[in-house]
Amino acid sequence: MGREGEAKLRPVDLARLVGISAQQVRNYADTGILPPAPRTPAGYRSFGERHRAALLTYRALAPGYGWDAARSIMQALHTGDVAHALALVDAAHAALHGQRLSLRATARALEEVAGQEPEQGPEVSARSRRGLRVGEVAALLGVRTSALRLWESAGLLTPRREPGTRYRSYAPPDVRDARMVHMLRQGRYPLSQIKGIIEGLRRTGSRDALRAAVEQRAAELTRRAAGMLEASSHLQHYLTGRSPEP
Secondary structure: OOOOOOOEHHHHHHHHHHHOHHHHHHHHHHHOOOOOOOEEOOOOOOEEEHHHHHHHHHHHHHHHHHHHHHHHHHHHHHOOOOHHHHHHHHHHHHHHHHHHHHHHHHHHHHHHOOOOHHHHOOOHHHHHHEEEEEHHHHHOOOOOOOHHHHHHOOOOOOEEEOOOOOOEEEEEEHHHHHHHHHHHHHHOOOHHHHHHHHHHHHHHHHOHHHHHHHHHHHHHHHHHHHHHHHHHHHHHHHHHHEEEEE
C-alpha cells in the first residue's frame, strides 16, 4: 500500500482535510481505520501521507458502503487481510443487487395489492368480513401486534372499535392497508412517506404517491451504486500506494 511519505501531519491537519475534529482523527487511529501512527519522543502521534490517504479512502467508502462496512474494510486492510477487505466489498455489492431485486418484486406486489378491491383480497373470508382482531391480522402478516398499534398511532391504520369491548376490528380495507404498510416498511420506507401513500389510495384511489415512492427508493439505490463506484477508485489508489485527492 505504499510507504508513508516524509510530510508530517498533525491530527488537526487531517481533521481540516475532511471537516471533522482532531479527536475523531485520533479515534480513527485507535480503532484501526487509519494505519498505526508512530509517536514522537514527546508522545505525540506522527501522521503522514499514508494516513491522509487512508482517511480520504474511508470517507469515500462511507456514502456507498455505509460507515460500518467502511470501517470494517479499512480495519481489515490495516491488519493485512486484503482478501477479507475485498470480500466485504463484494458482499456490499451483492447486498445492493439483492435490494434492487427486492424493490422490483415489492413494487409489483404493491401495485397488485393497491389495485385490488378489498373484498377480493386473499385474506378475505366470512370471518374477515365481520372484522379481524389485531392478533389475527398480526399473524396473517407475520408481524407483532405492537407494530400494528404503532402504525395505527401514526395514522396509517384506522380499524374501528367494537362497541362495548373496544376491541380493534379490521375490515378488509384495513387489512389491505396493513398489508401495504408492512410491504413498504420492509422496503425501508419511513412512516411519514407511507402515510401519504395510504391516504392517497383511500381518498382518490390514486397510486401516484406509491409509484413516486418506489422511484425514489430506486434513485437512492442508484446513488449508492455511484458512490460505490467512486469509492472503488479511492480504494484502488490506497491499495497501490497512490494518493487520492480530497
